[in-house]
Amino acid sequence: MKKILDSKLNTTVANFAVFFTKLHHFHWFVKGPKFFELHKQFEALYEEVNELYDTFAERLITIGGKPASSLKQYLALTTLKESETLEPASMVSEVILDLKQLVKEMKETIELTSELKDDATEDLLISTIQSFEKKIWMFEAYQA
Known part of the structure; x- marks a missing residue:
């Protein structure tokens, strides 16, 4: 199960690199006309x-992953x-x-962190999900 968590966290790291x-x-x-808003x-x-x-x-390294x-x-993992x-x-x-894809995958990863009793990684995932869900709401409101 730990290897699965490492794999999921590695996908998250790769996704962040590609998203960045x-x-x-x-x-x-x-x-x-929306240049200044979107640029910022x-x-x-x-x-x-x-x-x-x-x-x-760094969290992945901390829990023994690479x-x-x-x-x-x-590109292979994203x-x-x-x-x-x-x-x-x-x-x-x-x-x-x-953002929705990232949230979906992080919610799936939370299931593993819960089973492994890895509260620190779970907290990191929860706070990231919270931030991304707010951004989804804001970008969707922008589109409306």
Whole structure:
């Protein structure tokens, strides 16, 4: 069961690496009347994801795992898709889909942390889910 948890956390680390890069793409290439809003929101989100990327990798090391640490590994493990979209509405839609995917997978990982009585990892997952669910709500409200 510990190996399954390590695998799921490694997927999360890979997802954060891919999401971080995607958010930079969106931040750099967003254009149009909503530029200032979206540029700022993408930056704030990639900064948060960068912190989580490091935190989850270090947590994995702390519990005896070995986080993925190369682009090749990230692309092999990620469940997210890379993007080259240049349309602001598509960027927002992709952010929402990615956040929902991350939340879904983290909720599945919580089941393992609970069985393993790994409260610290469970707390980390719960706080991340809480943050991401709020962002989903905010980006969906933005789209409305």
